[in-house]
Amino acid sequence: xxxxxxxxxxxxxxxxxxxxxxxxxxxxxxxxxxxxxxxxxxxxxxxxxxxxxxxxxxxxxxxxxxxxxxxxxxxxxxxxxxxxxxxxxxxxxxxxxxxxxxxxxxxxxxxxxxxxxxxxxxxxxxxxxxxxxxxxxxxxxxxxxxxxxxxxxxxxxxxxxxxxxxxxxxxxxxxxxxxxxxxxxxxxxxxxxxxxxxxxxxxxxxxxxxxxxxxxxxxxxxxxxxxxxxxxxxxxxxxxxxxxxxxxxxxxxxxxxxxxxxxxxxxxxxxxxxxxxxxxxxxxxxxxxxxxxxxxx
Numbered sequence: 001x002x003x004x005x006x007x008x009x010x011x012x013x014x015x016x017x018x019x020x021x022x023x024x025x026x027x028x029x030x031x032x033x034x035x036x037x038x039x040x041x042x043x044x045x046x047x048x049x050x051x052x053x054x055x056x057x058x059x060x061x062x063x064x065x066x067x068x069x070x071x072x073x074x075x076x077x078x079x080x081x082x083x084x085x086x087x088x089x090x091x092x093x094x095x096x097x098x099x100x101x102x103x104x105x106x107x108x109x110x111x112x113x114x115x116x117x118x119x120x121x122x123x124x125x126x127x128x129x130x131x132x133x134x135x136x137x138x139x140x141x142x143x144x145x146x147x148x149x150x151x152x153x154x155x156x157x158x159x160x161x162x163x164x165x166x167x168x169x170x171x172x173x174x175x176x177x178x179x180x181x182x183x184x185x186x187x188x189x190x191x192x193x194x195x196x197x198x199x200x201x202x203x204x205x206x207x208x209x210x211x212x213x214x215x216x217x218x219x220x221x222x223x224x225x226x227x228x229x230x231x232x233x234x235x236x237x238x239x240x241x242x243x244x245x246x247x248x249x250x251x252x253x254x255x256x257x258x259x260x261x262x263x264x265x266x267x268x269x270x271x272x273x274x275x276x277x278x279x280x281x282x283x284x285x286x287x288x289x290x291x292x293x294x295x296x297x
């Protein structure tokens with residue numbers, strides 16, 4: 001089966017600066033990330049995917065030096081253009097904080113690189129500070145939401161990473177800018193692993209999916225379910241597909257973060273097993289063609 005992986009990361013700790021990987025260790029939602037504090041290069045991804053037919057990929061910003069977000073895009077484009085890429089990094093999703101001055105100029109600089117496709121700024125906020133990725137509620141920041149509209153000018157998509165209590169605000173933003181493609185990250189991050197949490201996540205996902213310009217990546221479940229099995233992933237995978245429809249869902253690896261919890265092949269084998277009763281056309285959409293469509297690769 002041909003696979004397009006629309007969500008992975010690379011980092012070169014010898015030559016680039018990533019505060020969360022290079023500085024004193026902080027707290028991460030997914031626990032101890034000591035094993036991630038070493039370089040993960042394109043050769044490592046190719047080795048992890050060696051047993052699969054990985055034909056294209058999309059790189060998501062990896063919290064590179066915030067003083068030079070375009071540096072990450074420049075580095076990734078150089079890899080994509082090299083023989084060492086194995087034909088990967090077909091799309092690049094970089095960082096831009098729309099609440100800061102100079103957002104338009106930053107997008108222009110990103111877009112000078114031919115594989116640049118979209119923006120991600122981690123927006124997760126939570127009552128428990130340990131779960132926070134963002135320093136404020138950007139979905140209700142007037143300057144941020146106004147500059148978000150710049151994505152339309154540059155024909156860029158937005159990768160949305162939030163928790164379910166933020167989905168109503170995200171749905172309003174998607175409705176305000178219906179021409180901007182939104183791609184929800186990590187299955188909506190269902191961080192409350194109990195029946196009440198599942199139902200709340202399910203209801204919020206339906207609110208977000210009601211906006212036709214929102215798609216979803218089924219990924220990152222290992223960050224919440226560290227000892228996952230096919231059986232433990234299946235309810236979240238199937239419910240997400242039921243809510244968004246096969247035409248607006250896609251599988252992704254979140255490697256190397258999810259390498260903390262499984263091998264690359266084991267993860268894709270789980271997606272394969274969960275969808276074994278789906279038609280060939282549905283499986284091709286989930287594993288391959290939807291990612292190509294939404295990231296224009």
